[in-house]
Amino acid sequence: MAVKLAVEGVGKDFLIPVLDRVSFTVEAGEFLCLLGPNGCGKTTLLRIIGGLEPATRGRVLLDGQPVVADRRHDRKVGVVFQEDRLLPWLSLRQNVALVLKPLGLSAREREAAATRHLRVAGLAGFEDYYPSRVSGGMRQRAAIARALSVEPDVLLMDEPFGALDAQNRRIMQNEVRRIWRETGRTILFVTHSIEEAVAIGTTLAMLSARPARIREMIKNDGRVERAKLIDDLNTLIMEEVERQQGGAK
Ligand SMILES: Nc1ncnc2c1ncn2[C@@H]1O[C@H](COP(=O)(O)OP(=O)(O)O)[C@@H](O)[C@H]1O
Ligand SMILES: [Mg+2]
Structure with missing residues (x-):
């Protein structure tokens, strides 16, 4: 399979x-879940991959081309954050259509594309609703539709279901799997929930304590029993959480 995304020796320094x-x-069509202790650098890594933040060292290649921060229009990346970041004064359809404006489509084409992607995200019939009139799960569906609407080379998701209740979270985990199967997109999904990662990812990457490196990369292909995988990953992450707390003292 073709390599879609290559992260090569990426380092980042803030004050620390x-x-x-x-x-x-990450291979084309893979669903990679990125795990790691709180505060280890998952969001920072995702932002660097998305070109929202420059790396201090190393580089990121998307389809062989370097991702350069501040040149976001050179490549197509869709991002879904924990908060939906929808504009409250626009309908769901208008929210999606808005991000298509820089792509040079006519108003009619933007509306049609927005409608199509809202349907993919399970929101057919709700296009004209305003964000405040739909549930949190539906707002995250709209955020997913918006991210998909630019036909992204890679879909980045940063704890997108973290603010949802357990039941909605379960529903959205199934939905993101369905959307992944139906669209064939390459997905990078950050979560600190091991259960969530094992439920949805094809590959699981565990980051170490800060400064983060890849601690473990595991194929989630059903060869290891799910309960054992969750157990092993819990052991790993506890080691890293302890290491991080030790380092912070
Ligand atoms: N813009 C920034 N300036 C300074 N420090 C930052 C900035 N963004 C993140 N950090 C720090 O980098 C570390 C990793 O943060 P983050 O990537 O958000 O972790 P995670 O998403 O894994 O919880 C934290 O210690 C955080 O305080
Ligand atoms: Mg984060």
Whole structure:
């Protein structure tokens, strides 16, 4: 399979070093879940991959082309955050259509594309609703539709269901799997929930304590029993959480 995304020796320093030579590749069509202790640098890594933040060291290649921060229109990345970031004065359809404006489509084409992607995200019939009139789960569906609407080379998701209740979270986990199967997109999904990662990812990447490196990369292909995988990952993450707390003292 073709390598879609290559993260090569990426390091990032803020006041403290946050990422330390993070390297991994993601194949086209893979669903990679990125795990790691709170505060280890997951969001920072996702922002660097999305070109929202420059790396201090190393580089990111998307389809072989370097991702350069501040040149976001050179490549197509869709991002879904924990908060839906919808504009409350626009309908769901208008919210999606808005991000298509820089792509040079006519108003009619933007509306049609928005309608199509809202349907993919399970929101057919709700296009004209305003964000405040729908549930949190539906707002995250609209945020997913918006991210998909630019036909992204890679879909980045940063704890997108973290603010949902357990039941909605379960529903959205199934939905994101369905959307992944139906669209064939390459997905990078950050979560600190091991259960969530094991439920949805094809590959699981565990980051170490800060400064983060790849601690473990596991294929989630059903060869290891799910309960054992969750157990093993819990052991790993507890080690890293302890290491991080030790380092912070
Ligand atoms: N813009 C920033 N300036 C300074 N420090 C930051 C900035 N963004 C993140 N950090 C720090 O980097 C570390 C990792 O943050 P983050 O990537 O948000 O972790 P995670 O998403 O894994 O919880 C934290 O210690 C955080 O305080
Ligand atoms: Mg984060």
